[in-house]
Amino acid sequence: MTTGSLTAGRTRFRLPRKQIPVLATLALLLVMYAIGVSQYTAFSNVQVIFNVFIDNGFLLVVAVGMTFVILTGGIDLSVGSVVAMTAMVSAALLQDGMPAPLVLVIALLIGPTLGLLMGCAIHFFEIQPFIVTLAGMFFARGMCTFISGASIPITDGFWTRMSQERIGNPQGNFVSISVLIAFVVVCIAAYTLAYTRLGRNVYAIGGNPQSALLMGLPVGRTRIAVYTISGLCSAIGGILLSFYTLSGAPLIAVGMELDVIAAVVIGGTVLTGGAGYVFGTVLGVLVLGVIQTLITFDGSLSSWWTKIVIGGLLFAFILLQRLIGIRYK
């Protein structure tokens, strides 16, 4: 996996403590998969894994954006609403007959613009990210219902093609376009974090913002950038969601920001910032997806069990991070 080499630049030969959470997530994922395979014969079908990606592609993209934010020690609560708003705006504009490319451009601009504004508010007015993005969350959700109180179906040709296109092998296994897009986003993000100054500044700010400032790093610019990136990722996630559902609905993706944060944290990114990898986030999203799949395969369990399991896992992982953090001192 490309992102595996992310750890270049760090110790390669030992097992550094900061990578323990990622490895723990990987182990967990393998165990869950093994359980699935041993319980249900159909689980071993490769398409099961592909479906996890298809069903969670948009979540993965949004989680990648969130990884940037959390690495700086921030939080972005607006992502779920921005996803919904992007889908809503696309659906509404397409309904009005606007050509698809133009709709795409507009939809992809809204998220980063809101992110940029939130980042500026956080940086220039020194307001807690929690409050600023909470405001952003309410604003974006409000805009959804302002556009339409009811769900708007999408019938545009480009959208339906993107939705139905299957990229597969002769055996009949396939993924959607969304998965490819998500994969590209993951690769770009991983590269950015590992090999660019922007990425390294993100880690430095998460480690110690005061020091980062005194080392002459562009703290303000980087902070604004991560919220803009998160906004862009939410916008892409919103487009992917509208490919997936072929509609825009005002109350879709409610509470998604919390799933996203859970995925990032389970993926080993420390909430206080400074440590974590995009690869971990991919694993975190997969863990969430596999839990859902297991519960679907079981058939008798309520889907709320997903939440219960995620809650337990989240708690366990935060505890693990804390323990490592304490020993690290």
Added chain:
Amino acid sequence: MTDSRPVLTMTGISKSFPGVRALHDVNFRLFPGEVHALMGENGAGKSTLIKVLTGVYDTDGGAITLDGEPVSFTGPMQATAAGVSTVFQEVNLCTNLSVAENIFIGREPRVFGAVRWGEVRRRARALLARLDLDLDVSAPLGSYSLAIQQMVAIARAIDIKARVLILDEPTSSLDAGEVAQLFRIMRQLRDEGIAILFVTHFLDQVYEIADRITVLRNGGLVGEYLTTELPQLSLVERMIGKELDVLEGIEEHSRRDLTALEEGTPLVAVSNFGRSGAVEPFSLTIHSGEVVGLAGLLGSGRTEVARLLFGADRADGGEVAVDGTASSLRTPAQAIDHGVGFCSENRRAEGIVADLSVRENMILAMQAARGWLRPIPRRRQDELVDKYVKALNIRPADPEVPVRNLSGGNQQKVLLARWLITEPRLLILDEPTRGIDIGAKTEIQKLVAQLSDGGMAVLFISAELEEVLRLSHKVAVMRDRQMVAQLANDESLDADRIMQTIASGSHREEADR
């Protein structure tokens, strides 16, 4: 030391803040290949001078030249780029990043925008080798001790074409061995022709390393001297601007008869008091009017003892008697009820509330003891605060100034006043004089002596043995989280004997986390 042209000159530097004249008409020059100590009490203008030099502050007047060219930096980054690098007291690096990255972040070698990690590591290794340091450059910085982190900060500072290196109190949290290592590096850099501006409060260190000394007092220049031509006593006199006889007064006082004090019931007696992982069980008695010194190296468990006695950490076992009756010190609230006060060593994080005024900070502990439902009348507050501002000579003598505007020494005095107002029976002072200047230090020492004369018991923790010896009736010695000895402070006790006690039994470990 060379006779060549100065690499840096500052002439006629003035700087005022609203209501304060921080610097007026100060001259300063720095030659290549010298270590130049900048000395002065807290508030003398050392930090301001450095901040003016590195462009953190604008000047109100005066000129700075670098290599003969007039310069005016707009910030530390620009100063660094021009070859004037600063390493601050607190290590300003990111412990979550690798050693190599800490040295190069912000100026990593890149190809098409991508950081060349191999090159970064190679250069970091070369640079550290120059400083004679053998580190794993890929390991996170946080896995090394504070001293090593400081050296990495220096490595970062000198990487570029640094010609002037400013070290702002780099030694305040290092132990003796680490200081020696730092000095070795400083000498080496000096020999390579780098001009080093060194700020410290430790006089001995100045005489060990500095070639030249500039003394500031109250924002003005006192003079520039060759270290060899300025005896230590003259230096101190020039720093505080008066003859130094106060210290001797204290000296006389302390060597009192311990046996007389130790008659009667101890104020606090603990036995088998300990906490696993923090400090081995110990026994200690403290009588009214007694000053018990606690000596030991950094990390030997001194602070842990203090925290146990104050109930900030809970002891695993052991007995506590207060005034001869069995009792307990399980929480700070209980300790305060028994009349115990605790001035933490970490005054910025655990003591001072920077945004509150001097008055509000002083009143805090007393208000807490009374309960929040019974506010202290403003007149009573003013009386108390006035009394202590005068008694402790707190400057500026304005109780409504936010504490953040005070110098470190004055903040420490405010913290002391906070506990003195509550009239504690046992006052625990953890490093009350660390990082403050000799004048304030003397005042605090004098105060401790007075308090004990007045019947207050004091547990005095300090890394400076001289100070412990000067004040204490009894010295408890800590080593490796054990209380290894309790020595009566009589004629036979001196710093050497305490050092021996600290050192004996086990080889000395460098504080390495």
